[in-house]
Amino acid sequence: MSLSTVSMEEPSVHDQVYESLAEALIQGRFAPGKSVSLRTLAHQLGVSAMPVREAVRRLIAQKALELQPSNKRLRVPSLSENRLQQLMLARQWVEPELAYRAVAHITPDIIAQLKSDDAQLMAALAEGDVDGYMQANHAFHFHIYRLAEADLFLDMARSLWLQSGPFMRAVFGRLNAVQLPQDHHLELIAAFEREDAEAVRRHMSEDVHEGMELMMEALKAAE
Amino acid sequence: MSLSTVSMEEPSVHDQVYESLAEALIQGRFAPGKSVSLRTLAHQLGVSAMPVREAVRRLIAQKALELQPSNKRLRVPSLSENRLQQLMLARQWVEPELAYRAVAHITPDIIAQLKSDDAQLMAALAEGDVDGYMQANHAFHFHIYRLAEADLFLDMARSLWLQSGPFMRAVFGRLNAVQLPQDHHLELIAAFEREDAEAVRRHMSEDVHEGMELMMEALKAAE
DNA sequence: AGTCACAGTTTGTGATCACAGTTTTGACAG
DNA sequence: CTGTCAAAACTGTGATCACAAACTGTGACT
Numbered sequence: 270m271s272l273s274t275v276s277m278e279e280p281s282v283h284d285q286v287y288e289s290l291a292e293a294l295i296q297g298r299f300a301p302g303k304s305v306s307l308r309t310l311a312h313q314l315g316v317s318a319m320p321v322r323e324a325v326r327r328l329i330a331q332k333a334l335e336l337q338p339s340n341k342r343l344r345v346p347s348l349s350e351n352r353l354q355q356l357m358l359a360r361q362w363v364e365p366e367l368a369y370r371a372v373a374h375i376t377p378d379i380i381a382q383l384k385s386d387d388a389q390l391m392a393a394l395a396e397g398d399v400d401g402y403m404q405a406n407h408a409f410h411f412h413i414y415r416l417a418e419a420d421l422f423l424d425m426a427r428s429l430w431l432q433s434g435p436f437m438r439a440v441f442g443r444l445n446a447v448q449l450p451q452d453h454h455l456e457l458i459a460a461f462e463r464e465d466a467e468a469v470r471r472h473m474s475e476d477v478h479e480g481m482e483l484m485m486e487a488l489k490a491a492e
Numbered sequence: 493m494s495l496s497t498v499s500m501e502e503p504s505v506h507d508q509v510y511e512s513l514a515e516a517l518i519q520g521r522f523a524p525g526k527s528v529s530l531r532t533l534a535h536q537l538g539v540s541a542m543p544v545r546e547a548v549r550r551l552i553a554q555k556a557l558e559l560q561p562s563n564k565r566l567r568v569p570s571l572s573e574n575r576l577q578q579l580m581l582a583r584q585w586v587e588p589e590l591a592y593r594a595v596a597h598i599t600p601d602i603i604a605q606l607k608s609d610d611a612q613l614m615a616a617l618a619e620g621d622v623d624g625y626m627q628a629n630h631a632f633h634f635h636i637y638r639l640a641e642a643d644l645f646l647d648m649a650r651s652l653w654l655q656s657g658p659f660m661r662a663v664f665g666r667l668n669a670v671q672l673p674q675d676h677h678l679e680l681i682a683a684f685e686r687e688d689a690e691a692v693r694r695h696m697s698e699d700v701h702e703g704m705e706l707m708m709e710a711l712k713a714a715e
Numbered sequence: 716a717g718t719c720a721c722a723g724t725t726t727g728t729g730a731t732c733a734c735a736g737t738t739t740t741g742a743c744a745g
Numbered sequence: 746c747t748g749t750c751a752a753a754a755c756t757g758t759g760a761t762c763a764c765a766a767a768c769t770g771t772g773a774c775t
Contacts, residue, residue, distance in 0.1 A: 322546065323546065323549045326546045326549045326553075327549050327550070327552070327553040329550070330549075330550040330551075330553035330554055332644060332647060352643075352644065355642055355643075355644040355645055356644065358589070359586075359644065359648070362585050363582075366581070418574070419574070419578055420575075420578075421555065421575065421578040421579065421582065421655075422578055422582070425582070425648070432644075
């Protein structure tokens with residue numbers, strides 16, 4: 270009962286719905302352009318429409334969903350080169366900055382966590398398990414970003430991943446689980462271990478850049 | 493009547509509420525730390541609580557409002573140096589980029605609009621009209637940013653201004669309408685007229701930097 | 716066979732109610 | 746005048762209903 274009153278605060282239904290939708294979007298389980306509906310989502314999640322409406326508003330504000338101006342109907346934003354390029358530039362700015370700031374707060378526990386994430390990532394890659402790969406990659410990156418103690422930047426990164434998710438699906442839809450450069454992850458971990466902030470920034474920049482470049486190529490190839 | 497059917501789409505109540513709250517926040521009419529309530533806002537705006545809830549969710553997602561974890565009560569986020577520094581860095585990254593991209597789409601009409609905005613700004617400054625200054629400054633910047641055809645960046649800038657608004661109030665609360673460097677604006681306009689994109693980027697960076705630096709000093713002075 | 720109209724369904728939007736916490740109020744006792 | 750404690754008011758949250766606009770599909774008519 271000591272700290273239970275503090276940690277007792279069970280998340281609201283709205284938060285649960287939001288997390289559920291956010292996870293689906295980040296892992297690319299929603300196809301770009303796919304239309305969704307409040308009542309359908311509410312029914313699937315076993316709640317009323319009310320909390321779904323609020324979660325969806327939140328996602329729209331983060332540009333992870335959109336309301337088509339004509340219909341006023343809800344859907345996952347579709348892909349465009351312009352959009353992807355903005356995502357790429359924004360991610361290349363904010364994520365290296367977050368990683369840089371994370372160095373000051375790194376601990377052996379986190380290093381171990383990152384190694385575990387990377388191991389899961391490589392295992393998923395070996396099996397061709399796209400979902401597993403996406404999940405492990407997300408965990409790896411945000412276990413780092415959370416250390417930065419920069420909640421605004423963290424939120425920006427989260428929003429950018431929400432928007433990138435559907436693109437990723439499109440990439441892996443074409444080239445099924447290509448050889449992603451997880452070497453950057455190993456170099457990142459090494460840089461964290463010797464607390465070399467500049468190297469961390471550089472390797473994170475390269476990791477993001479390569480990933481987004483891959484998506485850009487896939488998008489162009491798909492015309 | 494020709495295009496009225498297109499522009500006829502009157503904005504939803506939710507959008508009106510959102511715009512209303514957003515404007516108040518950007519102009520710093522809400523003090524940092526001030527608590528607000530759904531029903532109060534709804535009553536003031538003459539609508540039911542429903543659209544206010546959605547507008548507030550949207551603003552929370554943009555970090556322009558926050559839900560205190562203890563109370564679950566709504567309020568304007570309070571100031572912190574860490575927070576302001578993140579705002580400063582983010583604005584210094586995205587706003588010069590938007591201005592840079594705007595150069596390609598500049599027209600004489602927009603130039604005239606910018607000159608008008610700047611004139612209003614200087615007039616407000618001369619009269620010590622803080623609200624007028626804030627409004628004109630906002631108009632000046634976003635008349636530029638809107639040209640960039642980069643909706644993700646535009647949205648990021650909008651979110652950052654929403655978060656900066658309450659800080660600005662704190663600044664002007666202390667030093668009432670100091671000599672703001674509107675010279676940057678004139679240099680910006682000149683750079684747009686000769687379509688010198690690099691100069692536009694540089695001057696915008698300086699303008700944002702100086703404004704935020706002023707806020708940082710005021711924050712530190714207020715401890 | 717192709718096109719159009721009409722009915723039925725599904726959509727987002729806004730209002731209203733019920734409920735459980737929290738805060739504020741106000742009266743009473745010291 | 747001050748401290749205490751219960752009642753009243755207020756808070757966010759979730760569910761439900763009403764409504765108009767948009768979509769669906771089926772059938773008839775050219």
